[in-house]
Amino acid sequence: MNIIVCIKQVPNTTNVQIDHETGRLKRDGLESIINPFDEYAIEEGVRIKERVGGKVTVITMGPPQAEAVLREAIAKGADEGVLLSDRAFGGADTLATSYALSTAVRFLGKFDIVICGKQASDGDTAQVGPGIAEMLDIPHVAYVKKVESVDDKTIKVERMMEDGYDLIESSLPVLLTVVKEINNPRVASLKGKMVAKKAVIKVLDAAAIGADVKKTGLNGSPTQVMKIFTPPQRTGGEKFTGEPNKVAVALVKRLSDLSLI
């Protein structure tokens, strides 16, 4: 079974600080990490491989430094890493990103399952996974919380919905986007880290995968950023301190004045 996992390098924003003067993220020293949702995608790919045999290839698109996240994925059980790196990929929106990644997946040869995290923590769009599936002309199931069974031809998965979950069967090849409920990603083993250190990362540019540069990067993006601005900040309101009883009474009075109670 050939399993492809598409991952993204994102800024680590778990402990991000805001510059209160400008209201922007403080980017100094912001390290890059694997998109948190992609950790579950890598783990699920490795688990499927452990269940039915095969190979897990991780792909990312980004600057040369993005190689680091591929090595991390290898340390956690993936077999190969492929980096798509080319100026021509820069400034891509979700459609152009889907095009580049799907072209690369096709270029790599036969594949059975493509796995993505449900969305990236920096863009939050959840559009690239289904976009890749469409361009590969394969079905997709989004928000997968469990892979129930998988064989050569079909896969049965649970799709998380707001009110419960749907049980879906799909033919292979298929693309899945996974949610955090699906598994608990393993920590890289020492042996895995050694393997990752020595691994040879395949670096491919647009020409290598046969991508049409009119469809990649900024040129291939139907959407354009018109402007970027800082949202108005919420300013603080009324403060209540002192005896818990008095504080509570004062609050309830405000709420009942506003007819909220």
Added chain:
Amino acid sequence: MANSIKVLNDKCVGCGQCAGACPFGAISMVERPEHPKKFKLVVIDLNKCTYCGTCFQTCKFNSIEIKKDAPQAGVDKSEYKGVWVYAEQRHGEIAGVVYELLNEGKRLSKQLGTTLSAVLIGDNIKSKVQDLISRGADKVYVCDDPVFIEFQDDTYTSILTQLIKKEKPEIILMGATNIGRSFASRVAARIHTGLTADCTSLEIDLGTRNLQQTRPAFGGNIMATILTTGHRPQMCTVRHKVFKEAKVEEGQKGEIVDYKIDVATLVNRTKFLGFIEDESSSVNIGDADIIVAGGRGLGKSEGFKLLKDLAELLGGAVGASRAAVDSEWIPYSHQIGQTGKTVAPKVYIACGISGQIQHTVGMNSSDIIIAINKDASCPMMQTATYALEGDLYEIIPNIIREIKSIRCN
């Protein structure tokens, strides 16, 4: 020609405004070899730059030059008319977000001098058509067939793209639900057009008829306005509770188009095997007017019992920060924030939640925010409408007692 951006070093004074403004962290300041102590030089990392133009707008000295390729010639835009709302239904019920989209869609269609249509796909759903018309739809396209009994990306994408190619709308609004986000992505990729996720504001530029789609980026710290200039339709998704719901107006008339379905033309590679309802998610925090949410400051899972008491008293729901969910004090279905749900209730009571960005992006459009926390300096207390400093285990029982006593009188 390729896109290019460069810094005109003779004009640049090295003020560093552009580096601070760049939302992609692509600009760094380095020392000039010829003036080691004096001016700094701007260096743009082209691997990170998206040519968004923020630095260009920020620079007061016109020292940044951007050349962009003309956007790809897309389609003949004049052929595309009308605003569409995808009337998402699940198990025969119209999703709440649809009524909000009809309200916003109506406003946009009036500005554009065009009509508002709803697209309803499902099995045995004709009874919902009048509901959509009374909420403002001038026209409803109905795709009613047993094959659409359950949402599947393949069949739904086939039918909606057929309809789009035939009718050519200029704007399509969809709910940013689990179904909508998956479905819209696939449709946009098939018809090759732009899609903007989670918009919080939509405006029309009448000259170009472009839809200015504003959405939070980078966890809500920055807003970006996105355009789809060369392609049609312009597609976007909007989360539940972002816009106000359209009011029901009785006696409204609308056109009903019963779209003829040729099942043979529908791609179908997935099979729906069943639905298992989640009993614990019976309280839908997305629909609640009042939410009482707890975070790390609760210190223990029992704290949620107290919050539940208060929520029940107020007729609200219980929410949680990621810290509380990760501590296994409460199930994930209650999580609010970047990796959880987005809510916008009338009143949001944050108990023991410090207000990390990852949490606040999921609740900062609430009308009134009440924070209860021992730490008066935390971001949630700094920005709340009412900030109550103290121990929540002392304050909340007092609030409960006070509300009960008011209600008794």
